[in-house]
Amino acid sequence: MATAIDAKLTSAGRAEAKPGTGFVAWTLQRVTAVLAFVFLGAHLWLTHFDDKGTITMQKVVDKVERPFFFFVDFMLLAVLVYHGLNGVRAVILDFGLGERKQKAITAVLWVIGLAGVVYGTFALAAFARDKSFF
Amino acid sequence: MWVWLLHRASGLVLAFYGVVHLFVISTAMYSGASFNDVMDFFHEPVLVALELVLIAAVLFHTANGGRILLMDMGLGIRGQKRVFWGLLSAGIVLLAFMTWGLWGEIF
Numbered sequence: 001m002a003t004a005i006d007a008k009l010t011s012a013g014r015a016e017a018k019p020g021t022g023f024v025a026w027t028l029q030r031v032t033a034v035l036a037f038v039f040l041g042a043h044l045w046l047t048h049f050d051d052k053g054t055i056t057m058q059k060v061v062d063k064v065e066r067p068f069f070f071f072v073d074f075m076l077l078a079v080l081v082y083h084g085l086n087g088v089r090a091v092i093l094d095f096g097l098g099e100r101k102q103k104a105i106t107a108v109l110w111v112i113g114l115a116g117v118v119y120g121t122f123a124l125a126a127f128a129r130d131k132s133f134f
Numbered sequence: 135m136w137v138w139l140l141h142r143a144s145g146l147v148l149a150f151y152g153v154v155h156l157f158v159i160s161t162a163m164y165s166g167a168s169f170n171d172v173m174d175f176f177h178e179p180v181l182v183a184l185e186l187v188l189i190a191a192v193l194f195h196t197a198n199g200g201r202i203l204l205m206d207m208g209l210g211i212r213g214q215k216r217v218f219w220g221l222l223s224a225g226i227v228l229l230a231f232m233t234w235g236l237w238g239e240i241f
Contacts, residue, residue, distance in 0.1 A: 030203060030206065033199050033203065034203070037196060040192075054173060054174065054177050055173045056170050056173060057162060057166035057167075057169045057170050057173075058166070060162070060169075061166075080152060081152075084145075084148065084149040084152050085149075087142075087145045087146075087149065088145075088146070088149055091142055091145075091146065116153075116156065119156065119160065120156055120160075122160075122163065123156065123159055123160035123162065123163055124159075126160070126162045126163040127162055
């Protein structure tokens with residue numbers, strides 16, 4: 001698979017964590033995939049199935065003010081931002097740009113990712129503006 | 135090869151959607167009224183239909199991703215095609231369920 005481009009295999013066929021092989025990114029892509037599945041399922045259930053009809057500010061406020069829902073949405077944000085940008089990175093790296101450009105692109109994606117999570121957390125917190133724990 | 139390509143295509147579509155979703159939801163930072171207006175806009179039938187396309191992309195990407203995860207663990211390598219069609223069928227069932235749920239909002 002494309003996202004296993006750098007994972008080196010031992011003679012026994014197991015992926016080995018040698019530095020510089022992209023093993024961490026490869027593993028985290030799978031970990032975040034499973035986590036995304038869990039949190040996305042929770043998010044969709046809680047947001048759309050438990051409460052049908054047009055979404056209004058008040059409905060969202062009622063949910064996000066509760067720490068559990070806030071946690072689920074925050075985790076979803078963090079996990080998906082990582083998984084998505086890591087995937088975009090895999091697509092870009094497969095164009096074979098050379099090591100220096102690869103490092104630069106990875107750095108840019110990290111900046112975008114962290115900015116995205118921070119911005120998203122502020123957006124999420126906007127729904128809980130009136131609650132005391134912010 | 136096509137499955138790999140579709141996995142990438144659906145991934146990019148979903149990544150793009152993620153960015154859009156982030157900015158749409160963040161309209162709540164301005165005011166509750168602006169957020170409600172935006173939410174009403176997304177209840178237009180055309181946009182609800184587009185949501186089904188989004189759901190299809192999510193389900194395909196998840197089903198194939200599940201297959202990749204199984205294969206990475208060494209399971210289902212020889213029965214790859216069966217695993218793929220099995221997971222995809224589960225995805226299609228879910229898509230049908232979602233379509234049924236959203237039908238009233240489109241037509």
